[in-house]
Amino acid sequence: MTEGEMHDLAAAYAVDAVDPQERAAFEAHLEGCEQCRREVQDLRKATVLLTEDLEVEPPSQLRATVLDMVAAEAQGRPQDSTQPGTQGDPVKGGTGQDAGAEVTSLAGRREAARERRGPRPGRWLAAAAAAVVLAGGVWGLTQALDRDPATQVLQAQDAAERTADTADGPVAVVVSAAEGQAVVRFPSGFAAPQAGSVYQAWFVGADGTARSAGVLEPEMLEEGQALLEGSPDGAVAVGLTVEPEGGSAQPTTDPFVVVPLT
16 A cells, blocks of 8 residues: 555544454554554544543434445546557557657556556445544534533423413423423513513522522523523422512512412
């Protein structure tokens, strides 16, 4: 293999997708190539980080899709239409070859032949295996990052929703014991508080005590939902009050809506 082909093996080697012959050759190459050693080390670290603690399964068609893309790219490589012994081929024996045509060196012809052939099928499969592993890890990481805490509550298997009516429509609270959090949801067009005031959420205990579940910022009302601060454990209801800007340690007004949780 050429040095360039050795460099190309780094990704496949990092995910154990090479055959014994390629492994032996690449490991011998690694001894004298700091660039490949760093690349393999970085790829292995990236693979671990991308897949560690991710329980999200990538789509079943992901592997097939990546392999199809790799196969299409391999088949689409330009091929040299000239053949040894035909007009235009620099190798001796073409009937249309000029007597004074330049004769390339044996090493040059070997390199040209390798370029025409492209990577062996096994190399494509090795590259595909590396792509599948990394694509699966990236997909899983993306899905995990896309799932913000509010979404996790709303999509939890034990999510339970309770509602209470207001003049603008029903306000809902979704609680997940598994996630240990709750989300309050507002109807479309829910009126914002007057200037200098804010809405504040409260977890209300069975004894009537209230603990703050956070100030509801304007953007939360625009989005139509907000992740409440703290755990709903022990709460029998969620109440919303109008408070001075910045919120209060305890409610200063009566709640304008109370959503029972039991």
